[in-house]
Amino acid sequence: MHKLRALVRFIPLTLLLALLGLFYGCSSTSIPEQAALQARIDSLTRELDMVSHDRDLLLDRLERVSDRPEPSAGEADVESWKDTSGTPDRADVVDRRAALAPMRMRVDSVEHVSWYRDRSSPGYTNVSGFFLYIGQREDSDPWLRLRIQVNEGEWSFIESFIIEVDGKTWHYRSTEFDRDTGRSEWEWFDRNADRKDLEMARAVMNSSTAVIRYKGRQFQKDREITAEQKQALRHVFAAFDALGE
The missing domain is CATH 2.60.40 (Immunoglobulin-like)
Known part of the structure; x- marks a missing residue:
């Protein structure tokens, strides 16, 4: 719990730095890209405002994530097989051809x-x-x-x-x-x-x-x-x- 509260103190600063990075990145992008970046900036601004005024809400969300159980070794293995089973590596296919x-x-x-x-x-x-x-x-x-x-x-x-x-x-x-x-x-x-x-x-x-x-x-x-x-x-x-x- 103490670690989560300490983390919350730094989150507004992190979001602010993200906003600055997006702002300076806009100067070298095209108009469509600038529009997308502006939308992202607006989203981060709203999130920054929420965090600044309602830290308890953010803390509650972080606690829920931290309490989520880790997958067991067996479950992790099953997930990895789902990702790769029956799907040959493209490099192997190219080498065979x-x-x-x-x-x-x-x-x-x-x-x-x-x-x-x-x-x-x-x-x-x-x-x-x-x-x-x-x-x-x-x-x-x-x-x-x-x-x-x-x-x-x-x-x-x-x-x-x-x-x-x-x-x-x-x-x-x-x-x-x-x-x-x-x-x-x-x-x-x-x-x-x-x-x-x-x-x-x-x-x-x-x-x-x-x-x-x-x-x-x-x-x-x-x-x-x-x-x-x-x-x-x-x-x-x-x-x-x-x-x-």
């Missing part, structure tokens, strides 16, 4: 899978490529697949391959490449990416030099992984993280 922007999406309506691959990665088997791509079923976590496809204009009959990244090598032995059984010479390797594949892909995207060596029945061929393919890996990892959040 940015991560998915470089992706091309295809929906398999039969198996209910959405497939994402970087726009620079080939969409058809008749073009050579090295890339990761993403699969995701509705309400499920995404997964990554590693795909390597070769079209050299002649059959290579690839049986295994080696990926060399800045002096470190990853060996893929006895791997089976699928082949187009028609007149074309297309071969491809496609599987769910395991820990080894992801370690290799991250090394490739951060490398100075990365080379794939295809080993066939009669000969071998070396192909350097391009800067565009490395950038595509970065895009896929970013999109994968965004889809998993």
Whole structure:
């Protein structure tokens, strides 16, 4: 009670200072703003007059506010959930859209899978490529697949391959490449990416030099992984993280 009475003594002075601040602020505002400020000044003037002549009334109001119970910890938690539940942070939405922007999406309506691959990665088997791509079923976590496809204009009959990244090598032995059984010479390797594949892909995207060596029945061929393919890996990892959040 003593604290409230002491507070009341200073309230008129506070209101007076507020009036002076509004008065001096009017000099640099537009006419509509000045009208709004004048209305505020009039309101504060009336309030100052009331406080000066009826402090007991103000004291009664302050006592009512001070006697209001504080919300419990549980109630405070509920209120905070009401403010945020179901409302994604705008920054998160923007980040997700940015991560998915470089992706091309295809929906398999039969198996209910959405497939994402970087726009620079080939969409058809008749073009050579090295890339990761993403699969995701509705309400499920995404997964990554590693795909390597070769079209050299002649059959290579690839049986295994080696990926060399800045002096470190990853060996893929006895791997089976699928082949187009028609007149074309297309071969491809496609599987769910395991820990080894992801370690290799991250090394490739951060490398100075990365080379794939295809080993066939009669000969071998070396192909350097391009800067565009490395950038595509970065895009896929970013999109994968965004889809998993």
